[in-house]
Amino acid sequence: MKAEAEARVDTYWAEVFDVDVARIWEPGIHTTWARDPWPGVYVLVRPGVVRLRAPDRSRAELEPILQTVGGADALDVDRWQRVLGAFSPRILGPAIHSYRGDGLPVDGAGIEPVSGVEVLAFSREVGDAEFEESGLADASRMFGVRADGRLAAVSGLSDWMGQPSDIGVLTLPGLRGRGHGRRVAAAAVNDAIATAGIARWRSLAGNTASRSLARSLGFEDRGENIGIRLTL
Template identity: 40%
Template sequence: MFRVDQEALRAPGVHATFVDDPSAGIYVLRIGDTVRVRARVTLRARVDSLLRDLRVDDALDPAPWGSALQDLDPVILGPAAHFVSGSVPVASVEEARPTLADVRRMAERIPAAEVEESGVLEEDVERFGSWSDGTLVAVSALSPWVGGHTDVGLLVAPAFRGRGLGAQVAAVAVGVATRRAGIVRWRCREDNAASLRLASRFGLTPYGRNLGVRVAL
């Protein structure tokens, strides 16, 4: 992703990689004293200017990114905790796939920021659901990453939280990702205590912290 050799991946400091992808936003990953930034090449001048004086400890602060890119209507996701694993939890429910229309109807009852963070309405995702009396109340999603659909997103209707439904559909997604790709990536906001507990419950390994920035094309 960052187009560097494995041994150089964790070089201390702030480093940027630019890609010729018009749909790419900005992805910021911190591992220890290393910050890696990936952005589309058309944003290079903006990003280089910001990174020139950006300290490692400030790289995941949404404020400087929002200020530097404010005319591009940035949507900032995070800061988030990042976990990875190659183990497969045992799902207690069958794979059940909701339609996009079902997920949109469910999302109408949930704050937009939570829906955006979950990624369940993004393009090219696989979705798994749980229903109560015929109504979709929990959705997990697998978003594409290098090597396959490996990034787990999770959204549960507020009235049904705390019942274990999120854990059930998340276990399905984690199992599908690891069986197919050999790895799963779990990302959640650092203030989302329930999602952090699930990552621990599934035995996922902490792997850095990150920030995502979506900007207008």
């Protein structure tokens, strides 16, 4: 990843955890007690680094629990469910954040902008759960490719750090494995690079198809996380 893109990623995480950017990947386990209203715990892990973010207003209840976190279990969903059980945790993830800072060669033939109306119809074909996970519901710019006269795959860009650079992609179940998703995703990547200078890809750690596609497009992993919404 280019140095400029890498610096932007580090700046983003430093802002999330309210720490100087030079210290964001400092080895060890670190906790930020945030004053914003989000009611939960956010966990970020990279090799040798665990960062936790939790609401300062609930510090008395949460600090004894967070002090027990180790590097090996920071992303253990079952453990978090158990130790935070009194707060009715709703856990999102683990998810992996990956980035790319330069463009891709892409065959643009047949790739075209698509409207929100078309994407809404497309979402009904793939199902609500997959559509929500794809991130396309929040996309402001969308690209599609057709097969046999119908929309086969869609990619989109939603805002990250104030610019359209967060990639979402989805292919109709019966048309997967034919390269449609890769083509529209590459188009979105290039648009993000041209506009924002960086593209971000987020996917659940267990989504092997999305992870494989991100790797094939040359994205570099830069953090694995879970978000734990609590009743406080």
